Amino acid sequence: MAAHLRPSSGYVAGVDLGGTKLRAALADLNGHLVAEDVLATDPRGGVAVAAQIDALLRDLAVRGGVDWSDIRASAIGLPGAPHPTTGTIGLSPNVSELEALDVRAELTRRLGHPVLLDNDVNMAAAGERWLGSGRTHRHFVFVAVGTGIGMGIVLDGQLVRGARGAAGEISYLPLGTDPFDPANQVRGALEEAVAGAALAARYRAVSGEQTSVPDVFDRAAAGDPGARAAIDEEARFIALAVVAVTAILDPEAVVLGGGIGSRVELVEPVRRWVAALSADVPVIKTSQLGDRAGLLGAVAVARQEVGAHPGPPAHPDSAVRPVATQPYRNTSFETAEGR
Known part of the structure; x- marks a missing residue:
């Protein structure tokens, strides 16, 4: 059994930055969460989002009773492809002004400790490897389908990021x-076919009704043939990708x-x-961690960065179960950016 560390030996921060929501958590080096929160992502993007991450993590430190100097590293999952050497973000249309910013340098300056960046789906794969559906597999892929589609790759127990x-x-x-x-080359051909907007559009084409993706699933469960057909077509496109990746x-x-x-249907x-x-x-199989996979993966990556044992906490529920949080906040984005 792996030795467990004293909580006073240090803490790490994990952040899952999305186009609409920002999730963050602090954990001790054993992987036990001490504070967590989620709020609306600042729509101004770029430097404003960096300031928001800084402010949120400092707030969590206060709420968790953690001295800021005891936070040894932060790991940030972002919707894009962080370059391994430049710290810049590519392929990130969902958070404005992000591609123009050296995100790693900006956050390192603000936070004052090492900052690791990775694609949000890679972070979710790390979360599933740590505490979720991938923990019994050394070779698996995590395919996230929602407003877009992306994949995290774990081979021989390690994340694969590419050149x-x-x-x-x-x-x-x-x-x-x-x-x-050209209309399909900004987000990608497969994403145009399987993203949430495409699923809703397929249902609209057969029913003449404009509705949300959750409502399409609800209607399919109630026996609506158009909704069932739209979901089956969604599954067919995802299957094509799975077969290509498997090969x-x-x-x-x-x-x-x-x-x-993550819909079981x-x-x-x-x-x-x-x-x-x-x-x-x-x-x-379906994700076991749902929308917290990326956040928990960021915590796992930060722990590994500072040399903490990569295994699960002695009581995994202490990481999987949300700790004391405030209700989801759609903030007014008046956070000061002068820090």
């Missing part, structure tokens, strides 16, 4: 829509997550379509 930090950007696979159409990476398992991917049709395409089918 430019963009490994797993499966939104650009030439599947689902015309990859040569190259040969994972033991595919973990589906994100707002759409999706896993069976994806399995069915994959089986129709390939005799060598990996285990296909």
